[in-house]
Amino acid sequence: xxxxxxxxxxxxxxxxxxxxxxxxxxxxxxxxxxxxxxxxxxxxxxxxxxxxxxxxxxxxxxxxxxxxxxxxxxxxxxxxxxxxxxxxxxxxxxxxxxxxxxxxxxxxxxxxxxxxxxxxxxxxxxxxxxxxxxxxxxxxxxxxxxxxxxxxxxxxxxxxxxxxxxxxxxxxxxxxxxxxxxxxxxxxxxxxxxxxxxxxxxxxxxxxxxxxxxxxxxxxxxxxxxxxxxxxxxx
Amino acid sequence: xxxxxxxxxxxxxxxxxxxxxxxxxxxxxxxxxxxxxxxxxxxxxxxxxxxxxxxxxxxxxxxxxxxxxxxxxxxxxxxxxxxxxxxxxxxxxxxxxxxxxxxxxxxxxxxxxxxxxxxxxxxxxxxxxxxxxxxxxxxxxxxxxxxxxxxxxxxxxxxxxxxxxxxxxxxxxxxxxxxxxxxxxxxxxxxxxxxxxxxxxxxxxxxxxxxxxxxxxxxxxxxxxxxxxxxxxxxxxxxxxxxxxxxxxxxxxxxxxxxxxxx
Numbered sequence: 001x002x003x004x005x006x007x008x009x010x011x012x013x014x015x016x017x018x019x020x021x022x023x024x025x026x027x028x029x030x031x032x033x034x035x036x037x038x039x040x041x042x043x044x045x046x047x048x049x050x051x052x053x054x055x056x057x058x059x060x061x062x063x064x065x066x067x068x069x070x071x072x073x074x075x076x077x078x079x080x081x082x083x084x085x086x087x088x089x090x091x092x093x094x095x096x097x098x099x100x101x102x103x104x105x106x107x108x109x110x111x112x113x114x115x116x117x118x119x120x121x122x123x124x125x126x127x128x129x130x131x132x133x134x135x136x137x138x139x140x141x142x143x144x145x146x147x148x149x150x151x152x153x154x155x156x157x158x159x160x161x162x163x164x165x166x167x168x169x170x171x172x173x174x175x176x177x178x179x180x181x182x183x184x185x186x187x188x189x190x191x192x193x194x195x196x197x198x199x200x201x202x203x204x205x206x207x208x209x210x211x212x213x214x215x216x217x218x219x220x221x222x223x224x225x226x227x228x229x230x231x232x233x234x235x
Numbered sequence: 236x237x238x239x240x241x242x243x244x245x246x247x248x249x250x251x252x253x254x255x256x257x258x259x260x261x262x263x264x265x266x267x268x269x270x271x272x273x274x275x276x277x278x279x280x281x282x283x284x285x286x287x288x289x290x291x292x293x294x295x296x297x298x299x300x301x302x303x304x305x306x307x308x309x310x311x312x313x314x315x316x317x318x319x320x321x322x323x324x325x326x327x328x329x330x331x332x333x334x335x336x337x338x339x340x341x342x343x344x345x346x347x348x349x350x351x352x353x354x355x356x357x358x359x360x361x362x363x364x365x366x367x368x369x370x371x372x373x374x375x376x377x378x379x380x381x382x383x384x385x386x387x388x389x390x391x392x393x394x395x396x397x398x399x400x401x402x403x404x405x406x407x408x409x410x411x412x413x414x415x416x417x418x419x420x421x422x423x424x425x426x427x428x429x430x431x432x433x434x435x436x437x438x439x440x441x442x443x444x445x446x447x448x449x450x451x452x453x454x455x456x457x458x459x460x461x462x463x464x465x466x467x468x469x470x471x472x473x474x475x476x477x478x479x480x481x482x483x484x485x486x487x488x489x490x491x492x493x494x495x496x497x498x
Contacts (some may be wrong), residue, residue: 014303030456032341043305054296054299054300055299055303058303059300059306062306063307065337080338080343081337081338082343084491088308090419092271092310093419094415098325099412099476101412106363107359107412107413107416110355110359110362110363111355111356111416113359114355114358117357123417165348165351165352167344167348167349167353168352168355170344171352171416171419180474214453
């Protein structure tokens with residue numbers, strides 16, 4: 001039986017509808033996969049306009065709590081927000097013009113040097129193979145005289161995934177785009193960017209395999225500090 | 236005072252007409268990238284729905300949908316009334332945290348993972364703040380813990396007051412990216428499995444711990460500040476039961492290579 005909602009009166013109507021649906025999810029009265037009543041029914045049940053209901057559904061959809069499917073078997077279904085959504089949110093925040101490459105690189109020190117110990121303790125052989133495969137691609141590119149900041153950024157996101165912590169993995173995924181951007185900036189400042197880094201990636205994989213956290217920290221902190229100097233995290 | 240661009244300024248070339256099926260997502264993406272690139276600035280008002288609809292070559296309903304999606308993502312704020320419209324806002328970590336806490340609520344992410352991630356971010360933040368906090372920052376933090384102590388006596392202390400401390404601390408790091416990451420965890424706190432039931436005794440401990448962190452910051456003692464922060468965040472959690480290599484790390488004083496004062 002679908003939970004009944006109470007008519008709304010104050011504030012912005014659509015925001016209130018969103019709150020009611022969220023409360024129903026929190027209380028377990030709605031679960032992922034459940035279908036919400038048709039717009040028409042919701043409109044009647046809540047005593048609001050169809051525009052307000054539509055607005056509310058769109059907000060819930062944007063928050064990843066509802067998926068609107070079209071077609072004969074369509075409707076609004078409750079879903080679990082995808083990690084991607086959090087990643088996009090953090091990404092939007094970090095890509096914003098107010099965040100400088102120096103800010104971002106310093107934030108990486110905070111974040112990645114914290115994550116490396118977990119990665120070292122928890123990385124599986126499968127994780128390491130994925131890291132190596134990224135190194136192989138970077139090597140192939142280097143042989144052809146190229147360097148791709150996006151590939152470096154991918155390595156660092158995968159490194160965080162070795163922590164087997166979903167929250168860290170999604171923060172790392174969010175950092176990936178802005179990180180590639182800061183590496184492009186580093187390369188603009190210093191065209192040597194991309195020569196030593198990939199070798200250190202390879203060395204990091206080996207220290208992870210040996211579970212040598214101290215050495216991994218040393219390599220990683222030197223690795224990020226080089227970018228930091230280039231983008232102006234100065235003394 | 237919000238700025239508004241004239242139609243002429245915004246019109247040519249900023250947005251392109253839409254052809255794909257999910258038109259509203261495409262519109263939201265175009266506006267999003269104009270905001271993150273800085274072509275649209277905080278406080279600016281977007282053109283009215285009618286004009287946007289013409290510019291994108293879609294219906295007003297589709298434009299509305301896109302604006303709602305952007306609003307949920309914290310990139311615009313829709314204000315009603317005579318001086319209303321859609322205004323560009325800077326996305327805050329608090330909104331990101333809302334999604335993170337929604338995920339936690341629906342068990343797509345474990346509270347332990349959140350606490351561990353928050354530990355990493357906050358321990359880094361406190362290290363940077365220890366180097367970079369200005370006298371004003373330290374005064375603000377000191378004032379926060381003093382107000383906290385008063386609120387305890389008056390029985391008006393709330394979780395929000397506690398969070399204000401962490402916000403002030405993040406500000407003292409003087410790094411917009413670090414600040415954003417810290418704020419991302421804000422709304423996950425209300426769902427903390429243990430602390431949702433916490434009472435006065437736990438609040439008292441919080442204020443005591445905050446005070447010790449401020450004491451350490453004033454002495455620029457990063458090692459102590461980190462240890463106090465770790466103890467503070469882990470109290471009441473079941474993280475100690477988890478085999479976390481971080482636990483060993485925090486008992487010593489880790490080297491923080493490369494994090495140096497900027498000015």
